[in-house]
Amino acid sequence: MALAAGVGVWLTLAAGTDASSAVAVLSVLAVVSTGSAVVLGRPEPLVGALALLGAAYAVILAIDEPPLDGRSAIVGALLLAVGELGYLSLDARTAVTDEAGTLARRIAWVMTLVLLVLAAGATVLVVVDLFRIGGLVVEGVGVGAAATAVGLLVLAARGARGGDG
């Protein structure tokens, strides 16, 4: 819940004046929905909370129209963290007695996953940015890919001629 509230506050503060009220409403609804999931012990409100936080970010993109927003990798990682921790807290309510250290191990895995996702998201953003900007870098990548394909064809041809001969 704290993480969801933190993401909601951050998005509200990051939103421009036109989008801030809508983002605030969506964030509040998301936090309430997360709280409902915790209180009721049901996963459905948690999914709704994730959708609402994602929608809040979409509102910022739609209204404020920033250029390629590097925060999206962080938002994606945080949303995944909210989801994973939410389901973890629901799992912990079962009658099954966990071995000592299980909860800590699972939280550590969630953190690792979030970092991996953050890195992957950042990489995707760099790639997208490269394609949007274009220029020598992109042309260089294209030339390199073509050269690699030609080289593979030459190697395959040599291998075939060596077999015949």
Place this chain on the structure above:
Amino acid sequence: MTPYASPRLVPYLGLAALGLIAALALRRPELVVIAAPFALVVAAGLLFEGRPEVKAWLTIERERTLEGEEIVAEIELNAIGSVDLLELHLVVPHGLTVVDGDNPSSIRLGADEERTISLTLRCDRWGAVELGDIYLRARGRIGMLAWEGRVRRPHRIQIYPRPELLQSLVAPLDTQLATGDLVARVRADGLEFADTRQFVPGDRLRSVNWRASARRGELIVNERHPDRNADVVLFLDSFAEVRSDDAADGTLELAVRAAATLAGRYLERRDRVGLVTFGGILRWLEPGGGLVQRYRLIDALLETGVEFSYAWKDVNIIPARTLPPKALVIAVTPLLDERSIAALHDLRARGHDLAIVEVSPEELVEPGDGLDALAYRLWLLRRAALRARFERSGVAVARWSDDLPLDAGLEGVRAFRRRARLSQH
């Protein structure tokens, strides 16, 4: 093991789809970036986490135990690949309670690791129970799929009734021909002095009472009572029982415990003991002696339960060999069902030596208020009249409940029979 989708799988796919659609609609690649993690987690979970190979075995410390004792059950687990989270649940049947150890519990199993989970079970109630169903659920680290399976390692545990404290038994009116610990009323070779009489040809010189012979001036011999055994038939009423929410045991548990105690004590003094379980299901065991008969009786008692039935039953359906003519019939009954009450009257009318140990249900019933209290008093009066009717026909009825030792209950029977014998003389 059968795979089941985690509760996260469909929602994560939905969120990913929603994000991708929104990205296309708004033409913003950032929405792909926030939707992609959910899709990636699902893909990784489905691709990299395969079916786990988990094996489980169950060992029980011992398969015969007494009511109230504790036994240890050990679940041994082995997995070929590692399992990040393995949940296991041993199905504990009615009659057993886990007193130490967690059930269900979860552990982590490394590749080729063997773990043993110990559970201490307390045997709360007599009976024959089967223990051995183990439910397993395995998940990988990502946990998009859960693999569930059931392992059956059946063990039959026989929980014998806890013996009640009993110092003396009800003595039968007649004995049988075989040697036992009872002093017979007839006169023959034995240890117990009976009387003296004149010597007749054929008497052994060993039996001559020289002192009496010197006094009388003629040969006088001693007569003795032989040691004989008796036939005892335990008549267990299983038509109905009463149990309350507060008390751990109902009338049937007490009755079986009393019957098991009586059977053991009579067998110890070399009497032959038989059993009739008179209820929805009729069971009988012909009188016999020895250790084998003891185990047969206990096994038959462990199977006792209240089986609901409308059918009218009487003693005619009991084979004659099960109720020998001179046998002492001890009925252990709560005196609730008309069929068992009628059967007992029938037994008495046929001349059987009958004694009743009433497992009192009165302490297990709440009197209530108003009309309920009046009904309760009427019920008590009816039961008192029923007991009086039995006593008028010469049947001793003794009330016994869990807060009294069984000896106290049987003392009522013994006292009634002593008074009855004295009044006959």
